[in-house]
Amino acid sequence: MGRRILFITTDQQRYDALGCNGGSVARTPVIDALARQGIVYDRAHPQNVVCMPSRSTMLTGQHVSTHGVWMNGVPLAADAPSIASDLRRAGYRTALIGKAHFEPFIDPFLRFAENRIGSAGLETEMVVGADGLPTPHRGFEHFALATHGGVGPFHYARWLREKNPAAAAMFFPVLDQQLQVNAGGGGDTNAPQVKHNEIPREMYHTEWVADQTIAWLSSLPADADWFCWMSFPDPHHPWDPPKSELGRVNWRDIDLPPGYIEDASEREHVLDDKPLHWRLWYDGTFVSNYEAPAKWVPRTLTADNVREINAMAHIENELIDEAIGRVLASIGARGWGDDVDVLYTTDHGELQGDYGLMFKGPYHVDSLMRLPLIWRPAASAHVAPSRVTAPVGLVSLASTFASIAGLQQPDYAEAARLPHADGEAGALGHERVLTEWDSVLFGKIVGARTICRDGWVCTAMLPGTVHDGTEGELYDLVNDPLQRVNLWGDSRHTAHRDALLDDMWSSLPTRVLPLRPCDAPV
């Protein structure tokens, strides 16, 4: 028997969502305890700030330029490397429970395995592997799939329709009739993508993901090694937790987040100091991607909208924390407690009111890039707790899982395992972390490449629809933690900026061409 792995992800969660990272709204005692017992990464970035590319990086250990999932809607190649496949070959039982999203959701042609598996209510789909032998899709022998509501082909939606046919309509409809992210609002303040959801808590997807995880783990023999990816769809929009839980956080009682600039003229001055696409989106004149409602204009966002959305997100964070507590208790009851490594992270952040903006897009600042990342090694591994300040990326997860299982770093993985402490970060190559953005939406082209190292974050905007390739962003994370002062054009920092860019361009992997086609909006 080896060390088992519980990999917990949320969706669209900020670093400051958790108590262990300074969050003061949501109570997250279970995750905070994991943090005290383990390693907290204070500068963990995704390699892309939307779901499909980021999740593909987690699974493959590769940057976006290599795995090729450059935007939501671009499917990960069916034969892409998968750490789950490696673990399964090493004898691990494997499951992915909750949100996968390596393949597009909108798929009436059922071209993609996730949708076929969900539609048919299967556990997995067998394919012929590179060795000519049957192997389960992406290495997972068990899928129980869910997304942000009760609509669609996945297992959760099917279960919900069976339990309560009216329940799907209780959620906020994420997409509108034109299949765009719904610009409508609700709640008390008509905040975008907010709804008071009548669904009973026990039928909410957070509870279902935990229940399904407990059920799958309960099905395993006591001596099994296992890798379980428990993937919560929250706190991604829509913000519609069960109405019964709204008393946890009253939006009227919470402070505005530090990143929200109340004064409109000051806010717009900060936006105007950034590359042009920031202000154009704020004004609603340039929507570069599907990850925000195309018909919603950010400048209409009110302070009370921000409070209410934050309250709803934090209610969802609390529900996740409690669900994890149930799963950990179940693992303890099986006698596995000392032999389970727990890794906790998310795929990307959320603007959540910062700069007067919501949702996500080509905005490479802490709101979207600084992620919660915690590794609580198995007690049997005797790894000392620490906080790591060195920059790390989700690109290291695959190698970390391999190391836990006693495997060599996979030859396809582009980063070493996560460090146990700052002292070994340099030796493992954790000097910088890179993030890429590419969107091409019916002729609207935006590209960005970002490096973070030595307390600085530097983004080069690529030539596109609104940029000529000379624009960018440079922030001093120590002296400007909210990234309000763009030093890109400040002559005092030109040499440093150029050194960062040189390091970034020489560190980015060569982009695999031709680009994989975008086959759906999401």
Next chain:
Amino acid sequence: MGSVRRHVHIDRDPDTVWKLVGDLARQHEWFPLTSCRVEGRKRWITLPSGITFEEDIITHDHSLRRFQYRMVGNPGITAHLGTCDVLDDGRGGSVVVYSTDMEPEALALVIGGAAGEGLAKLKQMLEHA
């Protein structure tokens, strides 16, 4: 309006390619559909998810080797024109171009993806026949 275009080169002469592509009742043999039914200038296609779309056949020109169709009778689709052309590459082969213009624009991407898969299968079918 969402506008997408996919194409494939096929190492077979245009008449051979058009013999299959131009037979509108056989599109499910190469496109990710489960069935096609043609009655006069109408066609009904069924997707693997079970959804059926009604289409008006706008152009079916054997000399141009062009097929155009419009999805109708679906209130969620406010505009649509699909076009499939088989072109002579001038070297004995063909280029098949499949384009879609539609609202909602998001669906154009989905049909573009299906067209890409369909064209790849068409090439495989014809070149390995």
